[in-house]
Amino acid sequence: MKSTMTFKTTEGGVCAAKGFTAAGIHCGIRKNRTKYDLAMIVSDRKASAAAVYTTNKVKGAPIAVTKENIADGYARAVICNSGNANTCNADGFEKARMMCDIAADALGISTNDIVVASTGVIGQTLPIEPIAEYAKALAEKLSADGSADANLAIMTTDTRQKTISIEFELDGKICHMGGIAKGSGMIHPNMATMLGFITTDANVAPAALQSALSKCITDTFNMVSVDGDTSTNDMVCILANGAAENTLIEDEDEVFTQALFTVCRHISRELAKDGEGASRLIECTVKGAATENDARIAAKGVVSSSLFKAAVFGADANWGRVLCAIGYSGAEFDPLKVDVDMASCKGSFAVCRAGYGVDFSEEDAKIILSEDEIFINLDFHQGDAEATAFGCDLTYDYVKINGDYRT
Amino acid sequence: MKSTMTFKTTEGGVCAAKGFTAAGIHCGIRKNRTKYDLAMIVSDRKASAAAVYTTNKVKGAPIAVTKENIADGYARAVICNSGNANTCNADGFEKARMMCDIAADALGISTNDIVVASTGVIGQTLPIEPIAEYAKALAEKLSADGSADANLAIMTTDTRQKTISIEFELDGKICHMGGIAKGSGMIHPNMATMLGFITTDANVAPAALQSALSKCITDTFNMVSVDGDTSTNDMVCILANGAAENTLIEDEDEVFTQALFTVCRHISRELAKDGEGASRLIECTVKGAATENDARIAAKGVVSSSLFKAAVFGADANWGRVLCAIGYSGAEFDPLKVDVDMASCKGSFAVCRAGYGVDFSEEDAKIILSEDEIFINLDFHQGDAEATAFGCDLTYDYVKINGDYRT
Numbered sequence: 001m002k003s004t005m006t007f008k009t010t011e012g013g014v015c016a017a018k019g020f021t022a023a024g025i026h027c028g029i030r031k032n033r034t035k036y037d038l039a040m041i042v043s044d045r046k047a048s049a050a051a052v053y054t055t056n057k058v059k060g061a062p063i064a065v066t067k068e069n070i071a072d073g074y075a076r077a078v079i080c081n082s083g084n085a086n087t088c089n090a091d092g093f094e095k096a097r098m099m100c101d102i103a104a105d106a107l108g109i110s111t112n113d114i115v116v117a118s119t120g121v122i123g124q125t126l127p128i129e130p131i132a133e134y135a136k137a138l139a140e141k142l143s144a145d146g147s148a149d150a151n152l153a154i155m156t157t158d159t160r161q162k163t164i165s166i167e168f169e170l171d172g173k174i175c176h177m178g179g180i181a182k183g184s185g186m187i188h189p190n191m192a193t194m195l196g197f198i199t200t201d202a203n204v205a206p207a208a209l210q211s212a213l214s215k216c217i218t219d220t221f222n223m224v225s226v227d228g229d230t231s232t233n234d235m236v237c238i239l240a241n242g243a244a245e246n247t248l249i250e251d252e253d254e255v256f257t258q259a260l261f262t263v264c265r266h267i268s269r270e271l272a273k274d275g276e277g278a279s280r281l282i283e284c285t286v287k288g289a290a291t292e293n294d295a296r297i298a299a300k301g302v303v304s305s306s307l308f309k310a311a312v313f314g315a316d317a318n319w320g321r322v323l324c325a326i327g328y329s330g331a332e333f334d335p336l337k338v339d340v341d342m343a344s345c346k347g348s349f350a351v352c353r354a355g356y357g358v359d360f361s362e363e364d365a366k367i368i369l370s371e372d373e374i375f376i377n378l379d380f381h382q383g384d385a386e387a388t389a390f391g392c393d394l395t396y397d398y399v400k401i402n403g404d405y406r407t
Numbered sequence: 408m409k410s411t412m413t414f415k416t417t418e419g420g421v422c423a424a425k426g427f428t429a430a431g432i433h434c435g436i437r438k439n440r441t442k443y444d445l446a447m448i449v450s451d452r453k454a455s456a457a458a459v460y461t462t463n464k465v466k467g468a469p470i471a472v473t474k475e476n477i478a479d480g481y482a483r484a485v486i487c488n489s490g491n492a493n494t495c496n497a498d499g500f501e502k503a504r505m506m507c508d509i510a511a512d513a514l515g516i517s518t519n520d521i522v523v524a525s526t527g528v529i530g531q532t533l534p535i536e537p538i539a540e541y542a543k544a545l546a547e548k549l550s551a552d553g554s555a556d557a558n559l560a561i562m563t564t565d566t567r568q569k570t571i572s573i574e575f576e577l578d579g580k581i582c583h584m585g586g587i588a589k590g591s592g593m594i595h596p597n598m599a600t601m602l603g604f605i606t607t608d609a610n611v612a613p614a615a616l617q618s619a620l621s622k623c624i625t626d627t628f629n630m631v632s633v634d635g636d637t638s639t640n641d642m643v644c645i646l647a648n649g650a651a652e653n654t655l656i657e658d659e660d661e662v663f664t665q666a667l668f669t670v671c672r673h674i675s676r677e678l679a680k681d682g683e684g685a686s687r688l689i690e691c692t693v694k695g696a697a698t699e700n701d702a703r704i705a706a707k708g709v710v711s712s713s714l715f716k717a718a719v720f721g722a723d724a725n726w727g728r729v730l731c732a733i734g735y736s737g738a739e740f741d742p743l744k745v746d747v748d749m750a751s752c753k754g755s756f757a758v759c760r761a762g763y764g765v766d767f768s769e770e771d772a773k774i775i776l777s778e779d780e781i782f783i784n785l786d787f788h789q790g791d792a793e794a795t796a797f798g799c800d801l802t803y804d805y806v807k808i809n810g811d812y813r814t
Binding site: 055056057058059085087088089090121122123124231232318319320321323324326327328331333335351352355356357 | 462463464465466492494495496497528529530531638639725726727728730731733734735738740742759762763764
């Protein structure tokens with residue numbers, strides 16, 4: 001899908017939506033006492049809940065427990081720790097359920113209304129004691145100003161928070177939606193997880209919420225490439241508590257879906273931008289593809305290519321690697337029809353027409369490709385399908401020999 | 408397939424086989440005058456020829472021309488330049504054919520008996536003048552001691568030569584086989600090609616040669632993972648000139664196939680070991696898989712995982728990333744049946760049994776994983792299929808923050 005509407009941005013992250021509070025705390029799963037490692041996001045009333053999960057065959061225990069808990073379509077709170085993924089442990093399910101019990105007890109709500117998530121090392125037993133000890137203190141910290149603390153608590157090697165909140169209108173009622181996320185730079189051994197939590201005060205039925213989320217994911221979170229490692233714990237979850245009092249959305253609603261797409265897209269770009277030491281965002285759009293699937297896998301192929309990522313770091317217009325990447329991506333296309341352009345806020349230039357190189361000014365190319373956000377635009381001239389993927393460059397430490405190879 | 412025979416190694420590389428000579432020279436495609444950039448390998452008589460090529464949808468012009476030239480099953484010489492891939496250029500086919508004409512002229516043989524290959528930048532016009540100017544001098548340099556020079560001439564960012572030669576016996580005749588290769592470290596923007604040239608004096612019919620090569624490739628070259636970028640110019644070519652005078656092999660011959668497998672396997676391991684600054688080879692074997700395909704994609708998944716490669720660099724037994732990698736590899740398996748062991752020449756240790764972690768000595772693990780060649784052994788307990796993949800670690804420059812994350 002594509003963005004067709006723009007929305008006013010607001011403050012507050014996951015607490016921008018009425019009825020939501022959040023908090024973060026250091027409970028002791030991490031040794032570094034200055035780093036928060038436990039987060040809560042809570043709705044003051046029951047909320048419709050929907051989520052999408054990792055496609056990895058090996059799944060973290062919290063994923064299974066969250067699935068069980070929101071199977072009825074509703075939830076009220078999120079508890080999430082960083083520092084330990086609670087995955088591939090014999091007692092993983094038990095610990096994930098204990099986290100729910102502890103959160104439910106601290107909040108005075110049902111354990112089946114808890115969304116649970118963990119991020120960090122795989123295969124080390126999760127210590128439950130720090131969570132048990134600090135859950136009450138965390139619940140007491142919950143506030144409408146707590147989104148940033150919650151975001152800090154779910155971060156691992158992220159260098160910055162990923163958050164957005166926006167306003168939109170449904171049948172005359174002002175609604176809000178906000179999100180926080182953590183995730184995965186270019187290579188992030190400190191965790192193996194992308195987590196996104198989104199809240200809204202719009203009134204949306206569970207099935208409609210799930211359907212909107214699933215629709216938005218395809219062209220946002222699923223189009224982010226970091227280091228190619230799909231985590232065991234990836235999860236994006238949305239809670240919709242209806243505090244805005246709009247008429248219940250039971251089918252697809254264009255405004256709501258566009259609002260959700262805006263939040264998902266912003267967070268996805270932020271995830272790509274925060275690659276380990278990444279200096280540039282790479283946004284690759286393939287248009288004119290025969291099918292959307294071809295457009296998607298080709299665009300992802302470009303932003304996933306180590307060779308091309310290294311070239312972008314060096315601000316080197318090495319378009320041959322773009323053709324190489326789409327060539328092995330699995331996308332169907334005719335190499336002798338492909339056009340490629342490169343662009344940034346400083347301008348754009350053609351590098352390839354109908355599969356062969358065209359002359360361009362290396363000097364101008366360097367200026368254009370030295371910006372923070374680089375756009376690679378391909379046209380397959382085979383149909384009407386289009387897709388965009390988000391990635392980042394490989395930085396100097398990784399590619400100091402390789403980044404600027406044509407000179 | 409698996410190695411079931413061992414062979415005596417010899418000296419001479421591609422000139423170990425009777426009737427073959429080779430040479431390398433600096434012709435000027437590269438600016439660095441101390442680096443050879445043009446190679447020839449020549450048989451003194453017609454040779455059966457077989458080759459396998461990249462599966463990239465975008466293919467270099469030399470690939471198409473080589474295909475044409477060996478369509479009759481025979482060839483006599485290889486010409487290969489480094490510094491320019493002659494790919495995605497409007498005049499690519501013309502230039503590749505000109506290279507063949509020039510080589511044929513210098514050698515006094517037919518242009519249809521030339522195997523042509525190029526490696527280097529994609530999308531820059533190949534200057535034909537340096538090749539035309541130096542072809543005769545190169546032909547004059549051809550000698551039985553020229554394998555190393557030819558190997559140097561096809562290298563790009565390789566840090567060392569990849570070569571082997573062995574001896575074997577077919578119906579009482581001593582035969583020889585040798586190979587040289589260049590290729591792709593972890594990330595090698597200076598080229599986008601793995602090239603392998605193999606020679607033998609065994610007498611083998613073209614169809615049997617192609618069949619043996621195709622069989623050997625699957626579990627050797629196709630199981631090497633470097634940076635995940637499949638090149639537009641990858642090629643492995645074998646010439647068999649029959650100088651050993653064994654009875655013509657027209658069907659599958661076990662000894663010949665095993666000899667070829669040995670050469671392919673050695674070169675594949677060498678390619679993996681020579682990753683950009685790589686400090687360790689990672690060899691991952693998956694056994695007990697339901698199908699060979701499952702074993703192959705799981706093993707490749709492990710050696711391709713940036714997260715796991717970073718852990719190996721840090722000599723960190725982070726087995727959770729092994730499970731994560733096989734989980735997204737696409738292989739079919741039951742996560743709750745998987746066993747994982749890690750090993751080197753210093754010993755081995757279990758890290759995972761039936762999908763869950765087992766205790767091991769971190770101290771011993773560190774010692775074992777600090778060696779040059781690391782073996783990751785998985786058992787899926789689902790069947791009898793087995794496969795091995797070859798890769799390398801990510802080095803300090805790339806992962807200085809991430810290599811040792813659990814401490």
